[in-house]
Amino acid sequence: MIAVEFRNIIKSFGDVHILKEINLQVREGEFLVLVGPSGCGKSTSLRLIAGLEDATSGELLIHGKIVNDVDPSQRDIAMVFQSYALYPHLNVFENMAFGLRIRKTNENEIQKRVQEAAEILKITNLLDRKPKELSGGQRQRVALGRAIVRKPRVFLFDEPLSNLDAKLRGEMRVEIKRLHQLLGNTMVYVTHDQVEAMTMGDRIAIMNKGVIEQLDTPKMMYAKPLNTFVAGFIGTPQMNFLEGEIFKSQTEIYFKAGSFKLNLENLPFAQSFNDGKKIILGVRPENIFETENSQNALPASVELIEPLGSDVLAHLVIGGKNLTARFKGDSNIEAGNSIKISFEMNSLHFFDKETTQRLN
Amino acid sequence: MKIKNTEKWLIFTFLSVFTLATIYPVLNVIGISLRTDNAFQSKSLAFVEFDEPFEDTNGNKTRDENEKFTDENNNQKWDEGSSLKSFETLFTETSFLLWAWNSFLITLVVTLTGVVLASTCGYALSRFNFKGKQFGMVSLMTTQMFPATMLLLPFFIILSKLGLINSYLGLIIIYSSTALPFCIWQMKGYYDTIPQALEESARLDGCSRFSAFYKIILPLSAPALVITALFSFMASWSEYVVAAVVLQDPELYTLPLGLKSFQASLATQWGLYAAGALVVSVPVTVLFVALAKYLVSGLTLGSVKG
Numbered sequence: 001m002i003a004v005e006f007r008n009i010i011k012s013f014g015d016v017h018i019l020k021e022i023n024l025q026v027r028e029g030e031f032l033v034l035v036g037p038s039g040c041g042k043s044t045s046l047r048l049i050a051g052l053e054d055a056t057s058g059e060l061l062i063h064g065k066i067v068n069d070v071d072p073s074q075r076d077i078a079m080v081f082q083s084y085a086l087y088p089h090l091n092v093f094e095n096m097a098f099g100l101r102i103r104k105t106n107e108n109e110i111q112k113r114v115q116e117a118a119e120i121l122k123i124t125n126l127l128d129r130k131p132k133e134l135s136g137g138q139r140q141r142v143a144l145g146r147a148i149v150r151k152p153r154v155f156l157f158d159e160p161l162s163n164l165d166a167k168l169r170g171e172m173r174v175e176i177k178r179l180h181q182l183l184g185n186t187m188v189y190v191t192h193d194q195v196e197a198m199t200m201g202d203r204i205a206i207m208n209k210g211v212i213e214q215l216d217t218p219k220m221m222y223a224k225p226l227n228t229f230v231a232g233f234i235g236t237p238q239m240n241f242l243e244g245e246i247f248k249s250q251t252e253i254y255f256k257a258g259s260f261k262l263n264l265e266n267l268p269f270a271q272s273f274n275d276g277k278k279i280i281l282g283v284r285p286e287n288i289f290e291t292e293n294s295q296n297a298l299p300a301s302v303e304l305i306e307p308l309g310s311d312v313l314a315h316l317v318i319g320g321k322n323l324t325a326r327f328k329g330d331s332n333i334e335a336g337n338s339i340k341i342s343f344e345m346n347s348l349h350f351f352d353k354e355t356t357q358r359l360n
Numbered sequence: 361m362k363i364k365n366t367e368k369w370l371i372f373t374f375l376s377v378f379t380l381a382t383i384y385p386v387l388n389v390i391g392i393s394l395r396t397d398n399a400f401q402s403k404s405l406a407f408v409e410f411d412e413p414f415e416d417t418n419g420n421k422t423r424d425e426n427e428k429f430t431d432e433n434n435n436q437k438w439d440e441g442s443s444l445k446s447f448e449t450l451f452t453e454t455s456f457l458l459w460a461w462n463s464f465l466i467t468l469v470v471t472l473t474g475v476v477l478a479s480t481c482g483y484a485l486s487r488f489n490f491k492g493k494q495f496g497m498v499s500l501m502t503t504q505m506f507p508a509t510m511l512l513l514p515f516f517i518i519l520s521k522l523g524l525i526n527s528y529l530g531l532i533i534i535y536s537s538t539a540l541p542f543c544i545w546q547m548k549g550y551y552d553t554i555p556q557a558l559e560e561s562a563r564l565d566g567c568s569r570f571s572a573f574y575k576i577i578l579p580l581s582a583p584a585l586v587i588t589a590l591f592s593f594m595a596s597w598s599e600y601v602v603a604a605v606v607l608q609d610p611e612l613y614t615l616p617l618g619l620k621s622f623q624a625s626l627a628t629q630w631g632l633y634a635a636g637a638l639v640v641s642v643p644v645t646v647l648f649v650a651l652a653k654y655l656v657s658g659l660t661l662g663s664v665k666g
Binding site: 050051052071072075077078079081082083085087088099102103113126146150275 | 554557558560561562563564565566567568571575576578580
């Protein structure tokens with residue numbers, strides 16, 4: 001069943017087109033992450049679902065019903081804001097109970113539900129406090145609690161973790177994911193952080209300049225990015241891109257970028273490329289490895305290393321091109337070394353230079 | 361930072377001088393109200409005066425029956441020291457209570473109107489975009505640049521055309537309209553500091569736009585509302601010039617008009633006048649003291665984002 005659906009949704013503010021014909025289906029019970037750089041339209045999409053913005057054209061459906069003209073209060077949706085938006089004059093209990101009181105829920109039920117939510121989020125000892133007496137993480141929990149006591153059909157999250165420090169962010173990420181497993185509700189989560197997107201989402205929609213570039217599972221998004229934007233957005237460090245062209249003759253086929261040359265003989269799909277085709281080659285840092293005697297080995301010089309403990313990031317220069325590689329943490333590579341590297345040939349990504357679309 | 365001793369003394373002296381300069385007239389008025397001899401010219405600050413020192417024309421220190429004398433305040437009558445007689449007269453022999461009631465009614469309506477209109481109007485200006493918003497806001501500001509006396513004539517003409525001369529309604533309209541621009545700007549400025557996410561959150565929690573405003577935004581705006589109320593209150597409670605033009609029937613007089621009526625053409629009853637002035641200032645003082653906490657936070661919170 002489809003929980004939320006965008007049908008040809010366009011949203012413009014004057015001449016500025018924020019969303020350009022978005023079509024999107026969020027499945028019931030799914031954790032969907034909308035991710036993209038600032039200004040890509042992800043937050044606007046979320047606000048459209050909430051009813052805080054109106055679509056310029058197109059239809060928005062929640063559980064099969066067109067809700068374009070339905071007031072936010074009637075949409076049965078809860079939203080967790082980036083700023084938490086806790087009511088400063090109410091204590092934690094009243095903050096969580098607010099939505100239930102508005103809906104005239106009876107007092108026993110309110111007590112029960114708030115207690116329940118407080119236990120899930122481990123904030124039972126904070127119920128009497130005012131928001132200003134809470135830390136960032138605690139406020140975040142209260143905001144979550146306020147959302148879950150209402151038992152809405154759809155949860156919306158608008159960059160809820162971006163105001164937290166790195167450690168707390170990691171914890172809350174797990175917390176929210178656990179909450180999703182526990183409640184099983186539909187959740188739509190907006191973030192600009194691709195790590196959050198990858199770790200939390202059942203599916204991810206990557207947005208850029210008002211369009212959805214790709215909608216897929218995190219795994220597929222990583223393995224088969226549909227274009228250079230997605231390829232560059234997902235993964236840290238970023239995928240390496242080499243712009244060059246195909247050289248093809250009767251006997252050999254290779255990719256050439258400046259003095260950098262890569263033999264493509266063993267790649268069946270590469271045979272379909274025409275001579276002179278302009279290509280962007282994508283290589284993830286972890287698909288570069290050190291080698292001694294591979295046929296396809298390329299000489300590289302190590303410019304700089306960044307030890308991360310478990311891994312080492314090495315900034316390499318190969319044929320005048322800069323690449324980042326991720327080696328094992330115990331690698332004894334050092335800056336200034338000359339090494340030989342080779343690529344995991346089956347994990348290479350080929351994109352058309354003109355359309356930036358994936359070719360393999 | 362540690363303030364040096366000399367600096368401390370300088371500040372102390374400076375503040376003391378100005379405090380005394382502020383307090384002196386008040387003390388004087390209190391003194392006058394307690395004296396029975398219409399001692400407007402008196403330079404004494406004594407609140408409690410004993411029987412007046414007396415020396416008659418014969419150099420006698422005792423007072424003879426029907427003896428003519430002139431005391432130090434140029435009075436030809438015997439003073440009996442301090443008393444609350446002026447206050448007693450004020451409440452029993454003048455229309456003071458009627459004027460107070462009139463003032464109270466007018467002030468109440470003006471304050472309520474001010475709070476209701478400024479809070480809603482300020483909200484609209486803070487949250488919505490509509491045609492003429494900028495123009496409207498600048499126009500409101502512009503009205504503040506003219507002194508009320510300059511507007512007296514147009515006010516008078518408008519009110520007489522509407523048949524509202526000599527009526528509370530006329531006065532209420534003028535008081536409200538002069539206090540509102542400041543109050544609206546004040547409220548708008550305050551709302552601007554309240555994040556929109558709070559209302560949005562309330563709306564998703566099930567509130568309509570109005571109930572989100574009423575249940576979330578208004579309670580958070582208490583400091584600004586207090587200032588708005590106080591300003592509206594002040595605009596009408598002690599206003600004299602407009603009231604003098606609009607109200608002609610003594611039955612309708614407000615307190616400032618009433619007080620002025622003690623200044624008769626031949627003799628002014630300074631004792632009564634002073635007593636009345638003191639009573640009039642009591643509510644203002646009480647309000648300021650009671651609301652001081654809000655006043656400070658209200659005036660600063662608008663500018664400093666918390």
